[in-house]
Amino acid sequence: MTILVFLEHHRGELEKGCLGVLSKAASLGEAAGVVLGWGAGEVALRAGAFGATKVYACEDEALAAPLPQPRVDALAALVEQTGADTVLFAASVLASDVAAGLAARLDAGLNWDLIDLVLSDGELVGKRPALGDTVVVDVGWTASPRLALARAGAFDPAESGGSVEVEQFEVAFSDFSTLATLVEQTQEESSGPSIEDADIIVAGGRGLGSPESFSLVEELAGALGGAVAATRAVVDAGWYPYSTQVGQTGKTVSPKLYVACGISGAIQHKVGMQSAGTIVAINKDPNAPIFDFCDLGVVGDLHQIVPKLTELVRSHRA
Amino acid sequence: MKIAVCVKQVPDATVHKRIDPGTKRLDRSGEAALNPTDLNAVEEALRIKEARGGEVVLVSLGPEKASESLRKALAMGADRALLVADEAAAGSDLRGTSYALAKALERVEADLVLFGQASSDGDGAVLGAAVADRLRRPVISQVASLRVDETSVVGKRQTEHGYDLISAPLPAVVAVSDAINEPRYPSLKGIMGAKSKPSETVSIQDLGLSPETVGEAGSRTTVLELGPPVARGDQVKIEDDGSAAQKILDYIVERRLA
Numbered sequence A: 001m002t003i004l005v006f007l008e009h010h011r012g013e014l015e016k017g018c019l020g021v022l023s024k025a026a027s028l029g030e031a032a033g034v035v036l037g038w039g040a041g042e043v044a045l046r047a048g049a050f051g052a053t054k055v056y057a058c059e060d061e062a063l064a065a066p067l068p069q070p071r072v073d074a075l076a077a078l079v080e081q082t083g084a085d086t087v088l089f090a091a092s093v094l095a096s097d098v099a100a101g102l103a104a105r106l107d108a109g110l111n112w113d114l115i116d117l118v119l120s121d122g123e124l125v126g127k128r129p130a131l132g133d134t135v136v137v138d139v140g141w142t143a144s145p146r147l148a149l150a151r152a153g154a155f156d157p158a159e160s161g162g163s164v165e166v167e168q169f170e171v172a173f174s175d176f177s178t179l180a181t182l183v184e185q186t187q188e189e190s191s192g193p194s195i196e197d198a199d200i201i202v203a204g205g206r207g208l209g210s211p212e213s214f215s216l217v218e219e220l221a222g223a224l225g226g227a228v229a230a231t232r233a234v235v236d237a238g239w240y241p242y243s244t245q246v247g248q249t250g251k252t253v254s255p256k257l258y259v260a261c262g263i264s265g266a267i268q269h270k271v272g273m274q275s276a277g278t279i280v281a282i283n284k285d286p287n288a289p290i291f292d293f294c295d296l297g298v299v300g301d302l303h304q305i306v307p308k309l310t311e312l313v314r315s316h317r318a
Numbered sequence B: 001m002k003i004a005v006c007v008k009q010v011p012d013a014t015v016h017k018r019i020d021p022g023t024k025r026l027d028r029s030g031e032a033a034l035n036p037t038d039l040n041a042v043e044e045a046l047r048i049k050e051a052r053g054g055e056v057v058l059v060s061l062g063p064e065k066a067s068e069s070l071r072k073a074l075a076m077g078a079d080r081a082l083l084v085a086d087e088a089a090a091g092s093d094l095r096g097t098s099y100a101l102a103k104a105l106e107r108v109e110a111d112l113v114l115f116g117q118a119s120s121d122g123d124g125a126v127l128g129a130a131v132a133d134r135l136r137r138p139v140i141s142q143v144a145s146l147r148v149d150e151t152s153v154v155g156k157r158q159t160e161h162g163y164d165l166i167s168a169p170l171p172a173v174v175a176v177s178d179a180i181n182e183p184r185y186p187s188l189k190g191i192m193g194a195k196s197k198p199s200e201t202v203s204i205q206d207l208g209l210s211p212e213t214v215g216e217a218g219s220r221t222t223v224l225e226l227g228p229p230v231a232r233g234d235q236v237k238i239e240d241d242g243s244a245a246q247k248i249l250d251y252i253v254e255r256r257l258a
Helices: A016-028 A040-050 A068-082 A093-106 A211-224 A232-236 A267-273 A302-317 B036-052 B066-076 B094-108 B127-135 B188-194 B244-254
Strands: A002-007 A030-036 A054-058 A086-090 A109-114 A116-120 A123-130 A135-141 A146-150 A165-168 A181-187 A200-204 A227-230 A257-261 A278-283 A296-299 B002-006 B009-011 B032-034 B055-061 B080-084 B112-116 B139-148 B152-159 B162-169 B172-176 B199-202 B221-229 B236-239
Touching: A002 A016, A002 A040, A002 A068, A002 A093, A016 A030, A016 A040, A016 A086, A016 A116, A016 A146, A030 A040, A030 A068, A040 A054, A040 A165, A054 A068, A068 A093, A068 B127, A068 B139, A086 A093, A093 A109, A093 A146, A093 B094, A093 B127, A093 B139, A093 B152, A109 A123, A109 A135, A109 B094, A109 B221, A200 A211, A211 A227, A211 A257, A211 A302, A278 A302, A278 B244, A296 B244, A302 B244, B002 B036, B002 B094, B002 B127, B009 B066, B032 B036, B032 B066, B036 B055, B036 B066, B036 B112, B036 B139, B036 B172, B055 B066, B055 B094, B066 B080, B066 B188, B066 B199, B080 B094, B094 B127, B112 B127, B127 B139, B127 B172, B139 B162, B152 B172, B236 B244
Parallel strands: A002 A030, A002 A086, A030 A054, A054 A165, A086 A146, A109 A146, A200 A227, A200 A257, A257 A278, A278 A296, A296 B236, B002 B055, B002 B112, B055 B080, B080 B199, B112 B172, B139 B172
Antiparallel strands: A116 A123, A123 A135, A135 B221, A181 B162, B009 B032, B139 B152, B152 B162
16 A cells, blocks of 8 residues: 655644654555645655655645645645555645545545544555444445545654655646635634643633633643633634634544533534543533533532632642 | 525434444434535525625535425525435435536536535535535635625635635635524525525436446445444543532542543
C-alpha cells in the first residue's frame, strides 16, 4: 500500500492531528506526506520524525491561502504521478473540503469520521462510529484510490525519529480552482493551552449563568493544568472567544478528561467532545442529555461545586 | 438572482435511529424532517431573494416521500422544488450523490448554490465541496455570514483558527453553518401557498445519468459490518449533598487524571 497523507500546517507548525494520521499510515504501509503552501519545504522536514519516508512539497503562490480547490489540483496531480492507492486526511474545515473535492475529481470513494484504520486480509478497513457513537461500523472501499478523513484526535503522533527526503513538485491549476480568494484572515487566540492539544479540558455552558462565572471554569482548568472550552451558546452570546468553541460548528476535541460545567449536552456539542476519555458533567438539571453520555454525572449547583473542586485539586497537587 | 438550495430529508431528530442489519443502511422508514442545517441554507436564500429579488429553487435527492419534507421549505418561501427520486439511487455514497445533485443543478442553472454544512444523519460535511468540483465552480464552506452582490459572494468561514473572509465570483457554491441565521417558521399563508407551488420529480435517467453511476452500483465505498454497541463503561450519577467536589476529585485521582 502506498499512502499519501495530507499534512496541514499553521504558522510554520504541522498540525498534530495530521502527524497522528501520518504515524498511523506509516504502520499500514509506505507513507509519504504532502505539504502545500508557503514554507512547505521547511515544514516538510519535520514529518520524517513521524514516519514519512518522503514528503512532496509545493510552494506555488496559488497555494499560499488556506483554500481547498488549488489543493485538490495538487493532490490529484500527485496521485497520478506517484500511483498512490490511498490518501489520508485528518479532519478539519480545510481538509474536509480538499478530501471531498479530490473524491469528486478522481471519482474515488471517501470514508469520513474514522476513528481507526486497520488491515484485514491485506485490505484497508475503516472504523466509523454511527448512531451517536453507539455502534462502530466497518467501512471499506470498492476501488482505488481510497480516500479517508480521520476524526480529529483519532490517532496520536508517534515520534520515531528518522530523516525525510523532500521532493518539490509543480502543479497545473484548473481554471475554476483559483477563482475563490482569501480577502482577510482573523486569528483568534485564546490564552492558555490550545484545546486541541490539551489532555484536560474544562468547558463551560449556559448553565454558568453569566460571563463572569467563566472565571470558575478558568480557575479549575488552571488547577488541573488544562485548557478552557465553551459551547456555541456562550460563544454566540459573546461570553467566550470562538477559538474555544467545541462542537459541530467549532472544534472537535479528544482530551483524556473533559469536565462539562453547566452544559446540557445538545447533539451539536456532543459531536465535538464525545471521544474524550473520561467525561465528568456538572449540571443542576437531572434530565440534561449530557448525563446519558458522561462517565461521572453530578446533579448540583456548579457555583458551589466547582470552586470547592478547584480548592481540592490545588491541595491535592500541592 | 437564481439561488438553488440543496436539501435533504433525514430521520426526525426525535426518532430513535437504527441501522437496518440487512442493507446496513440507516433505516429511513420512520418520521422524517428536513436536515436542520439545510433550513439555515433555505433561510439565507430567502433573505438574499428578499434583498435582491429572484427565485429560490430547492434541489434534493431522496425517496418520493421526500416531497413532503420539501413542502416545509416551500412553505418557508422557496419558489419551487426539483426532486431526484429513483430507486436506483438508494444507498448512493458521496460519488453517486454528488453526480446526481450536480446534474440536477446544471438543469437549474443557479447563480448561487447553497448547502447546509452537515447533515444530521451521518454524512460528513463533504457534499458541497464535491458538487462544486463536479460543477467546476468555486466553493466556500463553513460560512457563518454571507454577503452577495450581482457578481460575487463574500463568505466568512469559521475555521479551527478563527475567521477567513473568502470572496468568489458567481456562479459559486456555498455551504453554510447553523451559526449563519435563525430559520423562520412557515406562516399559515406560506403553508397554504406551498401546496400550489411547482414541484418536479425526475429520475436518474431524466438527468442523463446512467443508473450505474449512483446507488450501490455506483458507490466506491461500502459498509462491511456492523459492530457491537459501544459500551462507555459504567456510568456513575450522583446528587450533590455537599460532598460532590470530593467525589469528583476521588474519581479523577483514581483514574490518574489529576
